[in-house]
Amino acid sequence: MSRSRALPLAVALVIVMAGLFLASSLVKRLIGTTEASARVTQLTQASRRSDSMSPRYSESGYDITPLQRDRVATLAAKLDPEAYRITQKSGTEPAFCGNLLDNHKDGVYVCVVCGLPLFSSQNKFNSGTGWPSFYQPFDPQHIVRKVDTSLFMVRTEELCARCGSHLGHVFEDGPPPTGERHCLNSVALKFYEKSAALPPESQPVNAGGGSGKTELRSATGEVAYFAGGCFWGVQHYFKLGPGVLDAASGYMQGHVDHPTYRQVCTDTTGHAETVKVVFDPKRITYRRLLEAFFVMHDPTQLNRQGPDFGDQYRSGIWYVSDEQRREAEAYI
Numbered sequence: 001m002s003r004s005r006a007l008p009l010a011v012a013l014v015i016v017m018a019g020l021f022l023a024s025s026l027v028k029r030l031i032g033t034t035e036a037s038a039r040v041t042q043l044t045q046a047s048r049r050s051d052s053m054s055p056r057y058s059e060s061g062y063d064i065t066p067l068q069r070d071r072v073a074t075l076a077a078k079l080d081p082e083a084y085r086i087t088q089k090s091g092t093e094p095a096f097c098g099n100l101l102d103n104h105k106d107g108v109y110v111c112v113v114c115g116l117p118l119f120s121s122q123n124k125f126n127s128g129t130g131w132p133s134f135y136q137p138f139d140p141q142h143i144v145r146k147v148d149t150s151l152f153m154v155r156t157e158e159l160c161a162r163c164g165s166h167l168g169h170v171f172e173d174g175p176p177p178t179g180e181r182h183c184l185n186s187v188a189l190k191f192y193e194k195s196a197a198l199p200p201e202s203q204p205v206n207a208g209g210g211s212g213k214t215e216l217r218s219a220t221g222e223v224a225y226f227a228g229g230c231f232w233g234v235q236h237y238f239k240l241g242p243g244v245l246d247a248a249s250g251y252m253q254g255h256v257d258h259p260t261y262r263q264v265c266t267d268t269t270g271h272a273e274t275v276k277v278v279f280d281p282k283r284i285t286y287r288r289l290l291e292a293f294f295v296m297h298d299p300t301q302l303n304r305q306g307p308d309f310g311d312q313y314r315s316g317i318w319y320v321s322d323e324q325r326r327e328a329e330a331y332i
């Protein structure tokens with residue numbers, strides 16, 4: 001009885017160890033065969049359709065890179081039916097019914113879907129229309145304006161710049177100094193009082209170390225490259241690291257210059273979705289980045305990561321110095 005149990009256990013251990021060895025070999029091979037200095041120039045920015053998918057930051061220091069459609073769908077799936085109807089189907093809530101109409105507290109109004117700050121209590125006014133109204137947005141770059149010809153009218157629709165959710169409309173009959181009236185649906189917004197802690201998605205990039213804008217422009221730290229599946233997730237996690245000055249998505253290896261995202265998705269260009277991490281070695285070590293990298297993804301999943309299949313999702317570490325190479329090999 002005990003012997004028949006021991007045998008499957010031994011087999012399972014061999015399989016697990018073989019899997020770990022294969023993954024370790026894969027990463028080592030990537031490190032060992034890649035000349036970083038030559039490859040660094042191949043980190044080309046991704047593009048979605050013909051648009052650039054390189055990270056975008058607003059003047060106020062927030063990440064306004066448009067989210068991919070499946071990411072928006074995942075976030076929107078958490079909304080209640082009314083918020084979903086209004087933000088994803090361009091609906092309008094009944095006048096005088098929204099819960100933020102009479103909110104007079106100090107704070108910030110963020111997108112209910114993606115958390116991007118959209119309006120400030122400092123710019124709120126009573127328009128008498130029955131919808132929360134503001135005379136200017138938190139940052140003009142956080143809002144996208146679009147002509148809306150529905151309901152036999154020509155209006156200007158307002159959408160979240162990051163997730164594309166419908167927010168409301170803007171009219172030119174507002175108070176000074178802008179003369180604008182941003183007319184919002186309460187359910188498209190989430191309010192955080194001034195003293196409340198904001199979630200990471202509602203904070204400027206590198207919030208822990210000053211304004212994102214300043215740090216991005218003075219990002220002169222050390223560079224490291226990691227591939228661990230879909231680059232948006234990897235980029236997101238690295239950005240949370242204290243001492244990480246910037247994290248940007250792009251591609252490594254491959255044999256096509258400046259590939260589009262669609263080209264890479266055909267699995268024929270040979271690229272790996274990769275994140276360039278710029279960090280301050282006095283605040284976070286390369287070793288700490290390695291530790292985080294092996295927590296945020298599973299290198300034993302060959303040429304895939306979770307639901308994403310294809311060799312563009314393979315694991316990889318690209319060193320930029322002999323010291324990084326030694327540390328990475330020692331850690332693996």
Ligand SMILES: [Zn+2]
Nearest residue numbers: 111114160163
């Ligand atoms: Zn949004």
